[in-house]
Amino acid sequence: MKKSLLLILLVLISQSAFADFSLKIDRLKCYSIGDNATVSVKVDYPTANYQLGGYDLVIRYDTRLSLQNVTPGNLLISCGWEYFNVTQIDVNTVRAVAIAEINNGANHPSCFAATNGALAYFSFFIAAGTIQTEFYPIYFYWNGCGDNTISSRDGTSLYLSDSVYNYDGITESNITADTTFPTPFGTATSCLSGINPIRYSEIDFYNGGIDISAVDPQAICPSDIYVNTANDQCGANVFFQIAVSDTCSGVSTSASPSSGSFFPVGQTVVNAVTSDALGHVDSCSFFVNVIDSTPPAITCPTDTTITNEPGQWYAQFFYSVSAEDNCSGVTLNSSPPSGTYDPLGENEIVTIASDASGNVDTCLFILTVVDIDPPVINCPEDIVVQNSPSECGANVSFTVTATDNSLSTTITTEPLSNSYFPAGTTLVACEAKDPSGNVDSCFFNVIVNDIEPPVLTCPDDIIVSNDSGLCGATVDFSVTALDNCSGTVIESNPNSGSFFPIGSTLVVSSAADSAGNADSCSFYIIVNDTETPQIICPDNIVVSTDPMSCSAIVDYTPSGSDNCGGYSIETFPPSGTSFELGLTTVTSVITDASGNSDSCSFTVEVIDDEPPLLNCPVDMIVQSDSGFYGAVVNYNAPASENCGDASVSVSPESGTYFEIGSHTVNAIAVDSSGNADTCTFLVTVILTDDDFDGIANFEDNCPAVFNPDQTDTDGDGIGDACCCIGIRGNVDSGFESEENPGIDIADIVFLVSYAFGTPSGPAPECHDEADVDGSGFIDIADVVYLVEFAFATPSGPAPLSCY
Known part of the structure; x- marks a missing residue:
């Protein structure tokens, strides 16, 4: 069945130029365990184009690769693949068979192919293995004569293997060999026996594979940076370098803010990210601290002279002090402050300018308050009198007074008191002057009234509708008057023919004669509003929840219009309402002063896009558990959420056993809306x-004693460093320390009993304590040495040191 199929598969390739024709499996580099990789089987024919009919490929791959998918290549450009089938031969061997679309039309398209291209794509998942840096081979495999062959479009040419080149991730070698099937070494020579050589030609096969490197890139940030502000700037341009290490090429690094950026005063975090060509990333961060040490420059007013408040011993003074600084936020404190009531004489005013970083500058100026207190004159209220009988005026008397701190004031008036005043209004001017020339003045009116009024007649109240599109109407009316004197003038307010607003308007009419005598009457002009107001709602609103809240306060303003002002708009719920998560309909109603109304509605949608706030613990340093080269470590990473609860995952989990060294713990919190926050911290286990x-x-x-050699002379499990303290001689292991060696008569008796008793007494717990003279042996010399030290007069030499 396979051989009959191969007779249908076709690739016509120019016979004369086939020496360079080959099939190649990709050789991929710098992949990691857990990655996905796509390997192509390519035709390499650099000298000519060709016509392709089909192929039969058998591919074998490393068992640590998991085949995910096989798809046809993009080689053909004039027709597609009519048949493509993939068969799994065994756990790590797959057969791919394809036929070009060569019988899909009356003219049998040529299925023209480019010089180079892919026959098929093999997609693998790189499963976990025991070796983190290794080459996973993918190679051609022959189970029979028809495997790994390519056919021409018309079926007259079939191409088998010539040379087979293997690749181990470093070097390439020719492994061609004439062997029996199955074999990775190419088509057996026996397959060509008795076959017309024109039908069968030979091409080269190149094996490939995937190079595994589990080392991800590493970003290395500098230590925190501290700089001072630049001249006249509230910050500084700071330059730095982000180091990176990676086993593969194509590594890129970025920092935000970037090196050379302008950093404001204070602390700014710089986040750096490095990634390689396969998308493996690492990040680090550090702080740039810009310190402001430049004080502000303050400017005070010049010395100033002002006058006292009238009648007072002080004056209120307002002034302005300015300051410039390289940073905004300068605070000015003046004593006394501007607007203070300052006493007469010289007053020193001091101002201190301080910026946000605590830098200060000061200035002062002198304020002088001069007394120019004038007298205070008191005029009477306006005087109103009736004209004298048969006269157009009257004689009027009045009194003007004044007070002053000098108690001596001269008062003058024009006209004088008891002068004759004509009908109407006459202005009286008064002046008071004190001995220092300070002057005060006042004025009042003397009014002589004619009390004979005219007689005025008004019409009844008038009721009309508003003019179209206007908040009122133009109204005409007539008012008449009679008077005992000629020259009567009639005035109405508003006048006839005026524009009257909606509602009731009082029209007041008056008639005045030449002497000022008057009469008045009034009536109402009532204009009714019958036009409906118009309202326009805003578009539907979509907002995010307020920070740390599961709702949002939303403001909006529907607009309205009316022929009259004074309409009101009510909205339910009103603007500024706190809206819960989800969709809410808002209705607005406009009503004018006459009760005419209209309405509209819109929606407010509140969405949650605020991530939870995850709090990782600070980096932890713990000692190893007793008896172990590691420790079980517990920790907690709580999260707060504006809406409901957030799900927190920590890897490794709390309670994990950590070996000696530093370990990164990653935490992530996800809320019900899919918003997420992450953080990391270190767990470092040190040896006890x-x-x-x-x-x-x-x-x-x-x-308790530094003894890396662990010497234990008597083999009792207690090192020599712990059995002898200070000097030798404490044979019975009584209390001793560096200051008190603990040597007494009991030690001599213990040593004699052990060395010469019959039977021998118990052995000393510490050999070095009993070897008083340091000879390496316990004998009579040690007894004599110890007796002379403890009881001889004078005392013998002290026993040797334990160390």
């Missing part, structure tokens, strides 16, 4: 080694 000799306490035969 109290004497710092590199040996854990639970394995150290003397954990």
